[in-house]
Amino acid sequence: xxxxxxxxxxxxxxxxxxxxxxxxxxxxxxxxxxxxxxxxxxxxxxxxxxxxxxxxxxxxxxxxxxxxxxxxxxxxxxxxxxxxxxxxxxxxxxxxxxxxxxxxxxxxxxxxxxxxxxxxxxxxxxxxxxxxxxxxxxxxxxxxxxxxxxxxxxxxxxxxxxxxxxxxxxxxxxxxxxxxxxxxxxxxxxxxxxxxxxxxxxxxxxxxxxxxxxxxxxxxxxxxxxxxxxxxxxxxxxxxxxxxxxxxxxxxxxxxxxxxxxxxxxxxxxxxxxxxxxxxxxxxxxxxxxxxxxxxxxxxxxxxxxx
Ligand SMILES: Cc1cc2nc3c(=O)[nH]c(=O)nc-3n(C[C@H](O)[C@H](O)[C@H](O)COP(=O)(O)O)c2cc1C
Numbered sequence: 001x002x003x004x005x006x007x008x009x010x011x012x013x014x015x016x017x018x019x020x021x022x023x024x025x026x027x028x029x030x031x032x033x034x035x036x037x038x039x040x041x042x043x044x045x046x047x048x049x050x051x052x053x054x055x056x057x058x059x060x061x062x063x064x065x066x067x068x069x070x071x072x073x074x075x076x077x078x079x080x081x082x083x084x085x086x087x088x089x090x091x092x093x094x095x096x097x098x099x100x101x102x103x104x105x106x107x108x109x110x111x112x113x114x115x116x117x118x119x120x121x122x123x124x125x126x127x128x129x130x131x132x133x134x135x136x137x138x139x140x141x142x143x144x145x146x147x148x149x150x151x152x153x154x155x156x157x158x159x160x161x162x163x164x165x166x167x168x169x170x171x172x173x174x175x176x177x178x179x180x181x182x183x184x185x186x187x188x189x190x191x192x193x194x195x196x197x198x199x200x201x202x203x204x205x206x207x208x209x210x211x212x213x214x215x216x217x218x219x220x221x222x223x224x225x226x227x228x229x230x231x232x233x234x235x236x237x238x239x240x241x242x243x244x245x246x247x248x249x250x251x252x253x254x255x256x257x258x259x260x261x262x263x264x265x266x267x268x269x270x271x272x273x274x275x276x277x278x279x280x281x282x283x284x285x286x287x288x289x290x291x292x293x294x295x296x297x298x299x300x301x302x303x304x305x306x307x
Contacts, residue, residue: 025268071220132170154186235261251285
């Protein structure tokens with residue numbers, strides 16, 4: 001809050017009340033309870049876990065992350081300890097007042113159901129189905145581009161857990177609205193957009209791609225216009241809430257997503273640019289902007305730019 005003008009930056013996503021619209025995006029600082037607690041202490045409105053599968057996955061050999069001028073290119077290959085181990089981590093956060101959203105990936109409907117049930121047992125507030133990893137063969141885009149499968153996975157998880165289900169989508173598709181509509185038809189409670197944008201970096205001295213996986217996912221400042229366009233199109237055509245993610249580093253970036261139609265935002269690579277405090281900083285900047293522009297409630301900003 002600034003001066004004596006009070007602004008309300010709370011928001012609600014699929015019935016989950018958030019003290020502010022910022023969430024930690026999946027995959028950054030969320031592999032264990034200790035790092036997630038640090039982000040909670042930095043005032044994130046919610047935490048999304050690293051995407052977790054049924055068994056331990058090592059991920060790809062190095063190099064897996066490259067810092068570029070305007071973003072970050074990564075092909076981690078979904079390294080994670082597996083759902084059983086993850087239960088231990090989440091049990092350490094079970095008294096947290098900050099909602100924890102369990103991100104899961106699987107090869108088929110059965111795996112998603114099993115993972116969803118575990119995340120529910122571990123006390124997650126919601127599930128995020130990662131149907132959009134650009135570099136994990138068999139677990140990402142192959143699933144997220146198959147409309148009947150997106151619908152089936154979403155509805156089967158919904159039928160088997162009682163948590164809100166968010167579906168995270170990729171921008172690496174011809175028509176993101178079509179895929180989101182399949183998720184909505186499967187009773188998804190919200191859409192998360194976007195995952196990283198497929199990219200590659202070549203070492204010109206060696207004459208070969210730098211990442212061990214060759215292709216990676218691009219994130220950070222450079223992808224914001226892509227995320228904004230996706231959120232705008234999704235909010236225009238769907239009836240469920242949209243959570244915006246991609247390139248947010250400032251309060252104004254978050255406001256752009258809200259105006260495009262998002263009801264909350266996620267921040268990942270921004271942590272590399274502005275540190276763990278980015279959640280506090282972005283919230284302070286949103287409050288300041290609202291005060292200057294005479295908005296009292298954050299929810300008044302949602303969809304303002306929908307024309
Ligand atoms: C190093 C790294 C690891 C990531 N791992 C995951 C993941 O496990 N699951 C997922 O859904 N998204 C993952 N993402 C994508 C982010 O959650 C986010 O959608 C994307 O980076 C765009 O947001 P940003 O520009 O704020 O980073 C990862 C991104 C990065 C940079």
